[in-house]
Amino acid sequence: MADPTPEPKPETVLIAHVTAYLLDGTSFELYPFIDPQDVKAKVSQLVEGWASSGFLLRDAYLVPWHQVKHLEATAVEEVQREEVQARLDAWHAEDHRRALQNFWKTKQEAKGGKEGGDQAEGEQPEQDQGKKGE
Numbered sequence: 001m002a003d004p005t006p007e008p009k010p011e012t013v014l015i016a017h018v019t020a021y022l023l024d025g026t027s028f029e030l031y032p033f034i035d036p037q038d039v040k041a042k043v044s045q046l047v048e049g050w051a052s053s054g055f056l057l058r059d060a061y062l063v064p065w066h067q068v069k070h071l072e073a074t075a076v077e078e079v080q081r082e083e084v085q086a087r088l089d090a091w092h093a094e095d096h097r098r099a100l101q102n103f104w105k106t107k108q109e110a111k112g113g114k115e116g117g118d119q120a121e122g123e124q125p126e127q128d129q130g131k132k133g134e
Contacts (some may be wrong), residue, residue, distance in 0.1 A: 013084050014039035017075040020066050030058055030071075032091055034084060039076060047071060071077060 008133040016033040035042045050056045079087060 004100045011036070013081050015079060015084070015087060016040070016043050016073055017077075018043060019072050020058070020063070020070045022063065023069050024067070027062050028058065031084050031094070032088065034088075036081075041077045042065065043073065096129075 013034055013036050016039040018030045018033065019027055020030055021027045033039050033046070051065055051110050055067045056065055123127050
């Protein structure tokens, strides 16, 4: 007679991806939330902690909670436990790439602003002001 007990299911883990939207229009992805059973409770617990502390913490950055417009769970995925570290490594690599890209973009914008001198926004350099009709 066959054994009536089912084969054990492979152990899986839930990963929730959450994006924070700020009042100034910027947004960023929070570190993925991981839990083998109830990732929603883990996200809720951390959000309550951030709200009560008055700050949203991401890496070394503290964002005052009153500047957070809302948080949105953008995806929840179920992965094999063995895949979790690879997923986190990929997330860290992508996050680092985005941070570098934003750094260089900001640096280029700042460099472009310095080339124009000390003019107020919308003003033309003195040498161009006489050539408006051309």
